[in-house]
Amino acid sequence: MLNYSTIIGAVALLLLSTATQPSAAEEPPLVINRATNQINFQLSPPIESLLGGENQHRLSQEKTESLLTDNHLERITEHIKAYPEKRLIRWADGRQEWTTEGEKALLIFKDGRRKFVDITDSWLASDLHSDAFTLDSDPQLLNPTFVTHHSSDLLHQSNSPAHSFPHKIKLGHQAVANFTRLIQPARMKERLTKFTDFRTRYYRSSTGKESQAWLLNEIRTLVSKSKSNVTVSEFPHKWGQNTIIARFEPNGEEAATRSSGTFIVGAHQDSTNLLPFLPAPGADDDGSGTTSILEAFDILLHHNWTPKAGQGALEFMWFSAEEGGLLGSQEVARAYRQANRPVDGMVQFDMTAFVKKGTTPTVGLVTDFVDPSLTQYLRLLIDEYLAIGWTNTKCGYACSDHASWININVPSAFAIESSFEDSNQKIHSTGDTIHQPEFSFDHMAEFSKLVLGLVLELKGL
Structure with a gap:
């Protein structure tokens, strides 16, 4: 004391x-x-x-x-x-x-909570427009070169084509049941228990590097057992905890006929306490999102799944250093833009486990600093594939890694465990563990369903 x-x-x-x-x-x-x-x-x-x-x-x-x-x-x-x-x-x-x-x-x-974005490296690279990472409900006001996906009366033009998202479901929950029925909350608990055993996943700590190595090994082990055309790589960062990227590529001639860009599913692997040297189990923030997308990734591999011809690649990303000001995702997004790599969209899963006592389980869909067309598409997917509904909410600042992508004109969305008012208040503390009575692996599983529905609808069954 x-x-x-x-x-x-x-x-x-x-x-x-x-x-x-x-x-x-x-x-x-x-x-x-x-x-x-x-x-x-x-x-x-x-x-x-x-x-x-x-x-x-x-x-x-x-x-x-x-x-x-x-x-x-x-x-x-x-x-x-x-x-x-x-x-x-x-x-x-x-x-x-x-x-x-x-x-x-x-x-x-x-x-x-982190209420800022660290823009140093973008600033040094002269790769930052004056309105980057400022907030408004309209993405075009956030970024003057952003092309909206719902209006033909554009105030600004962009070199990047506008992307649209489907207005109706193509497959349906029965068609993807062979995928979603394989979701195992017990397996998710086992993985997250190991992930939170690291004292902290703070991005500059030795255990932050060790936790990333553990996650990388887990991903590579899963890939080694599958016939899916998947490559796993590390995007290196100078602080030592690297972003992990797993890419599903269409096979053979299918890749040559690709007409769509890459779609990204993301979560952040790092954790923090209010002081960086204190323990930070980060079970919910964002061990839960990391595990939810990993479960969907595992099931796709189990089915030896591959994107269909013309649908483009799919990438799962586990970002480093979100808690340091979106550092990892900014570096990855900047590299993709500089290499002119086409990205059709990105959805971030940050905190997927907490259901506040007395509330109805729901998916929180952030409505500020996101792409409205992609967010509306998530509503359709939730209605079709999940056992719970959705709730509109606002985070009030560039609150997770989706912001790095929408800032470079990539349509992006953010799914969270609830409204922000009802979300976990023990994040960034030693209390962010799986042992909270309101921590729910069944709730995490609903987000895995959302990932599977999103991927299979966009990239093919």
Whole structure:
């Protein structure tokens, strides 16, 4: 338990400046207000602007006691010193601020959720338009070159063709029953139990690398037992935890007749606590999404499935470093765009396990910063293939890896466990485990059904 008499002092905090010339700010103290039993970050003016303009940003004693032991302030300081690299972050309203890699952790510590995107590498590559990763319900306003999929009256033109998605179901649940009936919640539990045994999957940690190696081996083992035309690769990242990409390619002459681009199914493999050196089992965020799409992947391999002629390839991606500001997915998306690789769409599965007590199980479909045509298509698929319904919800910021793809004009959507108001409140903590009473493998299985329905409808049975 934290001894509050040891807190009074200083901790390094937030190096900020303009977007063109980083400079250091004074180091404000972290102190305890004994009258309110709250820890207050005493912020300098630039930091006040970054975090919302208030003079004090308070963390409750309950929250702090659950996180900090006597040596944690020292470890925070060590973490900040260990990662001094300047990073440019962008907030939902478009503000850009400089911080450091080490100090990004404090932003998550304050808010509990990541509310920024790390755009440094895109900025350095001069590969970022002025409105990237800002929020609006209309994707064309998010990205001036984005081509909508429901309007012939376009304000802007793009070099990329507009993609449309079906308005009706082609196969039906009976046609794909041989796939969906193979979903095994018990198998999903076994895999997720192993995945959450790693102390943390924080993308810069040794166990983050080890967990990625375990997942890669699991995927390659499944592929080795199948006749599907699948290649598995790692997209390398400098922090050491790589994104995993498994690609289903049409066979032989089918590949030569391909008229469609690749479709991507994604989840993020990393986890974090409010402080990066603390345990982070990440069962729901996003071990659940990782496992839900892995289950569908396994079943496709079991059937030796291959995309049909002319339907293009299918890729499963397990992204690294989502919690660091969409770092992994941004690098992959940027590489695909620079290589002119056609991508028809992308759906992200981030948190698929939690059903709040007293609520009806549902699929949350995010309606901001997504492609409306693809999101509507997901509604059709849910109605046909799932035993539960759907609920529209908003995440209010570029909240998962789909944002990296819609930012480069790829139609993207995001499916989550519920409305955001009813989602798991124990993420980014040691409490994000499979042992929560509201954690449901049956709910995760519904998302595996959604993946299978999506894939088979788009790429053929």
